[in-house]
Amino acid sequence: MNAVGVVDDDPAVLDSFRFMLEVAGHRVLTFGSALEFLAHTSDPPGCLILDQQMPDLTGLELVERLRLEGITLPILLVTAWPSPAIVARAAELGIEGVLEKPPGEGEVLSFVAAHL
Amino acid sequence: MPSEGTSAPPYVPPDQARFWLGTLTESADAGFVGTDLRGVIITWNPGAERIFGYPPAEILGRPISALIPPDKQAEEASSLARIRAGETSVRLETERLRKDGRRTPVSLTMAPVLNEQGEAIGISVIARDLKMAHFVEAELVRREAILRSILDTVPEALIIIGESGLIQSFSAAAERLSGYTPEEVIGQDMSVLVFEQHREGQVAYIARYLQTGERHITGIGRVVAGQRKDGSTFPMELSVGEIALPGVRQFTVFIRDLSERQDRERRLAELRSELVHVSRLNDLGQMVSTLAHEVAQPLTSLANYLSGSRRLLTAGRSEAAEQALERAAEQATRATRIVQGLRDFVRKGKTEKRVEDLRKTIEEASALAMLGIAHKLTLELQVSPDATRAVIDKVQIQQVLFNLIRNAAEAMADNLPGAISISVTRDGQMAEIGVSDTGPGLGEEVRAKLFRPFVTSKPNGMGVGLSVCRTIVEAHGGRIWADAVPSGGTLFKFTIPLLALPSERTDRRA
Numbered sequence: 114m115n116a117v118g119v120v121d122d123d124p125a126v127l128d129s130f131r132f133m134l135e136v137a138g139h140r141v142l143t144f145g146s147a148l149e150f151l152a153h154t155s156d157p158p159g160c161l162i163l164d165q166q167m168p169d170l171t172g173l174e175l176v177e178r179l180r181l182e183g184i185t186l187p188i189l190l191v192t193a194w195p196s197p198a199i200v201a202r203a204a205e206l207g208i209e210g211v212l213e214k215p216p217g218e219g220e221v222l223s224f225v226a227a228h229l
Numbered sequence: 230m231p232s233e234g235t236s237a238p239p240y241v242p243p244d245q246a247r248f249w250l251g252t253l254t255e256s257a258d259a260g261f262v263g264t265d266l267r268g269v270i271i272t273w274n275p276g277a278e279r280i281f282g283y284p285p286a287e288i289l290g291r292p293i294s295a296l297i298p299p300d301k302q303a304e305e306a307s308s309l310a311r312i313r314a315g316e317t318s319v320r321l322e323t324e325r326l327r328k329d330g331r332r333t334p335v336s337l338t339m340a341p342v343l344n345e346q347g348e349a350i351g352i353s354v355i356a357r358d359l360k361m362a363h364f365v366e367a368e369l370v371r372r373e374a375i376l377r378s379i380l381d382t383v384p385e386a387l388i389i390i391g392e393s394g395l396i397q398s399f400s401a402a403a404e405r406l407s408g409y410t411p412e413e414v415i416g417q418d419m420s421v422l423v424f425e426q427h428r429e430g431q432v433a434y435i436a437r438y439l440q441t442g443e444r445h446i447t448g449i450g451r452v453v454a455g456q457r458k459d460g461s462t463f464p465m466e467l468s469v470g471e472i473a474l475p476g477v478r479q480f481t482v483f484i485r486d487l488s489e490r491q492d493r494e495r496r497l498a499e500l501r502s503e504l505v506h507v508s509r510l511n512d513l514g515q516m517v518s519t520l521a522h523e524v525a526q527p528l529t530s531l532a533n534y535l536s537g538s539r540r541l542l543t544a545g546r547s548e549a550a551e552q553a554l555e556r557a558a559e560q561a562t563r564a565t566r567i568v569q570g571l572r573d574f575v576r577k578g579k580t581e582k583r584v585e586d587l588r589k590t591i592e593e594a595s596a597l598a599m600l601g602i603a604h605k606l607t608l609e610l611q612v613s614p615d616a617t618r619a620v621i622d623k624v625q626i627q628q629v630l631f632n633l634i635r636n637a638a639e640a641m642a643d644n645l646p647g648a649i650s651i652s653v654t655r656d657g658q659m660a661e662i663g664v665s666d667t668g669p670g671l672g673e674e675v676r677a678k679l680f681r682p683f684v685t686s687k688p689n690g691m692g693v694g695l696s697v698c699r700t701i702v703e704a705h706g707g708r709i710w711a712d713a714v715p716s717g718g719t720l721f722k723f724t725i726p727l728l729a730l731p732s733e734r735t736d737r738r739a
Contacts, residue, residue: 123526125560129533136537193525214525218536
């Protein structure tokens with residue numbers, strides 16, 4: 114089955130997402146940075162939970178790259194500060210959803226269920 | 230020299246009388262003219278020569294009518310008639326002709342000259358030159374007109390007071406400033422223009438100056454509370470100058486209404502305070518954004534661990550759940566540390582602390598806060614002698630005071646008359662400052678929430694003010710709270726660090 118991808122520079126956040134999703138019965142692939150994700154080409158995840166605020170490439174910048182390469186992976190952007198600018202840009206990039214951190218458990222799982 | 234003579238009647242021996250009279254006549258400024266009953270001039274003194282221009286040789290033996298202008302003949306006739314009728318002294322102001330034909334103003338005293346039998350043998354006329362007197366009078370009138378013009382047009386309110394402080398003159402601008410007409414204040418003590426409650430003190434101040442001549446009342450810049458006819462008060466600047474006149478003490482007092490200037494200063498101070506507040510909000514905005522992000526991380530992890538743990542417990546996998554919960558607890562601790570770090574950051578906030586005199590600090594803030602408050606309030610300040618100086622950022626603490634005093638004043642707006650009472654007492658190393666009002670007071674629930682941001686009991690929201698006050702006070706290491714006053718009203722208290730006494734300082738170092 115397809116895995117859920119999680120990209121976040123905070124190790125605790127990454128680990129907790131992995132835990133939560135596995136207990137819910139999903140296979141999870143975790144990446145500590147956007148670049149790490151881009152470098153991973155085998156076994157692509159079926160959907161992505163993406164943090165916005167990251168040191169080298171932000172979540173939105175990663176999505177820009179992916180869209181440029183024609184990758185239409187369903188993406189859930191999770192951010193501590195969903196400013197109007199971010200929300201607008203996310204819409205432009207065809208991101209399926211933007212959630213405020215901390216996201217509700219139900220919302221994450223229903224995204225995964227819908228798009229995996 | 231002949232014998233000095235006795236100083237006993239007759240003081241002038243009859244045979245010497247003519248020497249005395251002769252000298253008096255020769256040296257007098259006034260003109261002494263004597264005529265016979267027909268009006269022929271038979272005596273003439275140097276004074277008369279000066280006034281009329283005729284040397285004796287040219288006038289003796291001529292009729293006195295030579296000196297009388299045609300339009301004054303009738304007047305002369307009537308004077309003579311009065312003398313013939315028995316009047317012993319006729320006084321008049323009139324004009325006579327000089328030798329050069331010019332008219333000259335004179336005052337005349339005419340009297341009959343009687344012989345031993347009491348029969349009239351002639352008329353004596355004493356003439357005084359009125360030219361100078363007329364000139365001086367005209368000059369007085371002119372100067373009075375100039376003064377009047379100055380008083381009417383000087384844009385500053387000018388009053389002239391006498392030695393006892395009574396108003397003598399009142400300019401048109403003073404009328405406009407005070408609402409009084411000159412008639413209403415001339416003759417009254419200058420303190421009628423001073424705020425009622427301060428009148429005694431002001432009168433004493435001026436009286437002291439007038440008695441001691443201490444110069445610090447004169448010059449520019451004394452500001453007192455003024456009061457207009459309608460009872461409204463305004464900040465009044467007095468500039469007093471003494472009019473240099475021998476024997477008489479008079480003072481010019483310029484009065485300026487400083488309301489506009491103080492209004493501007495107050496607006497500036499408010500703007501400055503707002504600016505500081507806005508920049509704090511800006512910093513605050515930054516901080517909140519950072520905080521939101523940093524705290525969001527452990528919260529997210531926490532939520533995830535908890536959600537998974539719940540599922541594990543439902544599935545009976547308690548050991549795995551236990552591990553996850555441990556990690557959840559770690560995240561909770563992380564979040565707590567972030568919040569604590571924020572608090573430390575706020576406490577350290579940028580301040581410029583210096584040693585300040587508390588009475589002065591509070592008085593300045595009160596003056597600013599009470600400006601423009603239309604209703605009648607008394608403000609009382611008591612500073613305990615062991616709590617006079619503190620180490621504070623004066624501008625910030627004044628912001629706190631400004632907030633508290635204005636709150637107090639507004640609380641009492643419907644509860645007049647009101648009294649604001651400010652006290653400063655010592656509490657260990659801290660000064661405790663209390664600001665109380667006699668308003669309706671606040672309920673316990675409201676008091677508990679007062680210092681949170683954006684909580685307000687008033688429609689126009691001073692809630693943000695109190696939260697900033699708390700930030701400031703806590704940045705000084707103090708605390709701020711509100712108590713109810715049993716007799717009604719609210720008492721705000723806050724603490725700030727006192728300047729340590731030398732003995733304390735040594736103790737601290739040790």
